Amino acid sequence: MTETVERTSYVGRRGELDAVRALLAAAPLVTLTGPGGVGKTRLAARVAETEPDVVWVSLAELRDPQLLPDTVAVALGLVDRQARTRTEIVVDHLRDRTLLLVLDNCEHLVEACARFADEVLAACPGVRLLTTSRQSLGMAGERVFPVPPLAVPDPDDPGIADNDAVRLFADRATAVVPDFAVTAANAADVARACAALDGLPLAIELAAVRLRSLSVRQLADRLGHRLALLTRGRHRVSVRHGSFQAVLDWSHDLCGPEERLLWARASVFVGGFDLAAAEEVCSGDGLDRADVLDVVDGLIDKSILLREEHRGAVRYRMLETVREYGEDRLRAADDLDRRRRLHRDWCLDLVARYQAEWMGARQPAWIERMRVEHPNLRAALDFCTADRDEAATGLRMACDLRYHWFVVGFEEGRLWCRRLVALVDPSVPERITAGWLDALLALMQGSRDAYLATIDAVDAEAVSDLDRANVLQVRGLKALVDNEADAADLLAAASARFQAAGDRPGELWAQHNLGLALGLRGEVDRAREVLHRARDGYAAMGEVFWQSWTLFNVAATEFLFGDPAAGVDAARAGLRLQHRVGNKILTGFLLSMIAGCTTALGDHARGARLLGAATAAMRRIGVYAIEYAAFTPRLRAAMEDAARGLGKDARDRAFASGAALSTAEAIDYALADTDGGAPAAHPDRDGPLTAREAEIARMVAKGMTNQQVASALGIARRTVETHVQHILGKLDLANRTQIATWVATHG
Structure with a gap:
């Protein structure tokens, strides 16, 4: 779930919450509709809080409809190691699950979302879909819930302080004026302000920031004046849009010239940016690089930019409606294409540095950095596909991201290679690189026909x-x-x-x-x-990345032909390394090797339990066996050996007990010397945290919200909240930022 959902407290909407939950109980697809700023995402998040199993997929940053299934698959933790479409992989994974799948911000991908929803709901009876969009998906059986603005108060109502719009205004006002309160003296002006903003929650939040420099009466007077100018001569149907436009225009007018430039220029970033990126892409022509930090501070102070921390680094982003407003201003200034090119050039430089430093000590940091910047990389590649003159640059970028595609998805890497190769001149040398990279990624997916066609063609050239x-x-x-x-x-x-x-x-x-x-x-x-x-x-x-795979190859060689004890040692060493890069496929493969080698050493019960754990770890990410042809018969033979040693029933019970372990618990078990012994040295066990707490601490350090952690682990959000409180208590820390610092310090 996006950090937007949780950055401030939630106010009101009790009736809407009950209505949406009732619709979800009666129908598998519910769409929350309404204009930007009305609170669709927050309402969906509130509904999702009480669901036992939720997967949240934010689509605001996605521009390419073809990548919708990939985006959902990533949210589900799946990998594309199968010769099937991503939609097929997602559907197969969800077929027997019971969960709520939330697709947030669908309006620019309505057709793709409708096709995807149709396939999922037709094959997955336990899945319910909750979508948010400015328009409905237009599907049969879809229940549409128009999210209304907050009810505006009657100035003469003695219970005005209990009105939801007033409560929201007061809540946000106290964030900037701590001693603010709704009183008999200002209640009428608060009501006027909320009415002028037509009860739109985001407009109320942006307007409340103005109480730093205005009284409530001044605020209400200015809002009323602006709205009257905007809506003069218009039909009432446009007033709601005009209310929001008025507050955005006012926010823009209150910005200084440099702040307006940065607001517009920063709209080319997708998914956020850091200070160095803003200095590179947004400076010049009226905005000195040396002044960017101060201008950023000003936009944060005006609630235009949101500040977030990710693994100790500060990043900034805008709410989608605010970003769109900035983009409109940039387009009106005829500067959109130029800033997108500067954004592309910044991404190109980032990718070049990543490629140069991949095979080094900073590799884990680069893997994480490129995961965070993935929406920006997509935007840069998309810019290059829109213009043949830019395609060669885009192809070079896609080829330099070859290792990145091993992390985020083979199919997406292939998609960009194929699109860009089709646009470039035959003399462009990167065509050959893109050809063998496309063949390699197809092979990793198991798409043998695509592999053969592509490798034969590139071999000839x-x-x-x-x-x-x-x-x-x-x-x-x-x-x-x-x-x-x-x-x-x-x-x-x-x-x-x-x-x-x-x-x-x-x-x-x-x-x-x-x-x-x-x-x-x-x-x-x-x-x-x-x-x-x-x-x-x-x-x-x-x-680290390929070193871990090398250790798997060592363990595999010993498992098949050599010393199984040495195989266990190599696979354990690989497990200790791979956690630094989060390679889920390799985790399952290494667990399988430890299982096979353990069985070969005569410990049949432990071997069967480890193989159950390995099988479950791989199935969680959509992988059902090690792809190498040599291993399947040997692992089957290991299970048969365990059945002969234990008896089939006992073997099956051991396998089932291993399959019930979480991946973190399976790693701990695999690194333990014996079933009853203490775990061997393992990064999760450094310090006072349990394996689950350490896993959650790492996810918090990545900037994930409680709902995102809950979705990734398949547990309730309240369970995550309890774990976070335990982590804070055990480590004597005060907040999530300190958890991130602790994780960084302890590896």
């Missing part, structure tokens, strides 16, 4: 040593996954070409896969040598 090395690497990976005889030869050839080209990351990438291929060919001693050399190379760079 590749000329440079580096291009040939990457084509060989991708072909070698396919052979490795399918346990084909030529895997080792292809990967060895790729490694040699990378080395000749001076590409050390490419060489290590080929080497760590070559090691497993050698193991599958029966050359276990040579496999160990190659794998340990690759791991040492990654460790020397401070790299």
Whole structure:
């Protein structure tokens, strides 16, 4: 859930809450409609608070309808490791679940949301959909609830202080004037102000900020004057829009020239920005770079910008209606295209730095940074697809984000590569890179037909040593996954070409896969040598992502052909590393290797329980087996060994008990020396927190709200709130920011 929902207290709407809950009890699809600023998102959030299982998907930052299913899949924690559409993956995951799925801000994606909702509701009887939009989805069976403005008070009503609009005004007023109160002396003026704003909650909030410098009477007089000018000669139907326009215009007029420029120019950011980004994109032509910080402070003071902290770094954003107003001003000034290009250039520079520093000690920080900036990256790539003259730049960016697509989704990476390749001249060299990258991502998805068509085409065009090395690497990976005889030869050839080209990351990438291929060919001693050399190379760079995969390859080789005790050690080392980059797929794979090796060592009960935990961890993200062809029969054999050692019923009970563990609990169990022993060294166990508390602390440190944590973990929001209170108490901390600092300090 977006931080917008929780940044201030919620006032009123008791009748609306009851009405929406009644509609959800009677129909699987309810849409909250109304103009911007009427409070649709807040009402949806309030409804969701009492639901036992909620997944919240914010669509305000999404511009491409094709990426809607991907966005939902990410919110559900799913990965695209299957040769199916993302909608199919989401539907399959939700088929047997009972939950409330909230799609917030659908108005610019109405058709895509309607198609998606139709497919989900047709196949998933336990799913209810709550959407917010300025217009309905237009679907059969949809229940539409127009969210009304807050009822405006009668100035002569003796109970005026209990009116929802007045309560909201007073609540926001005390944030800027702590001793403000509704009294007999000012009640009529408060009522006039609320009536002038037509009861629109966001307009009331923005207007209440003005009490820093105006009395309530002055505020009401000025609002009445502005609204009269705006609506003179108009029909009453436009007054509500005019009320909101009036308060936005007034907020804009009260800004200084530099604040107006920054408001408009910052509208090109999607999903937020930091100070350095604002200085780069928004300065110049009337706004000095050195003054940007002071101007940002001014816009925060006027409630135009919202300040948030993410892992100790401060970011800023605007509510969508406020951002749209700024964008309109930027368009009117004929500066929109130029600022979007500057925004694209800022993203391009960010991606170049990410690419240059990926294979280093800052890798975990870069992974997290690019996750946060993903909406901005999407916007920059979208800008490049809108103009053929910009497409080559966009293609370079998409190719430099090759590792990012392994984190956020293979299908999205393929989508951008295909779109941009279709727009560029055949002479653009990045076409070859995009070709083998598209083939690689298709292979990782399991889309074999797409892989074959793409790799054959790029193979025919590749000329440079580096291009040939990457084509060989991708072909070698396919052979490795399918346990084909030529895997080792292809990967060895790729490694040699990378080395000749001076590409050390490419060489290590080929080497760590070559090691497993050698193991599958029966050359276990040579496999160990190659794998340990690759791991040492990654460790020397401070790299974590591929080093963790190398440890999986070590464990897999030992599981299949070597020393299972060494396999357990390698897989545990991989688990300890991977938490720094949050690789959920690798977690399941490593747990499977520990399970297999443990069974091979004769501990059948523990092995069966670990395999149950591994299977559950993978299914939570939409993965149902390790894709490597060599492993499925060996893991099945391990389960059969456990059945022979324990008896089938006991084996099944152990498997079921493991499947009941959360992923965090499964990791703790896998890192414990024995069923009853203390856990081995593990980052979650440093300090006084339980595994679940540590998991939630890390999510809080990422800037996630309680509702987002609850949705990600599949638990109630109130449970998360209790955990957060326990964390604060155990660590003697006062707020969420201090939790983030504690997490950063303790790894």
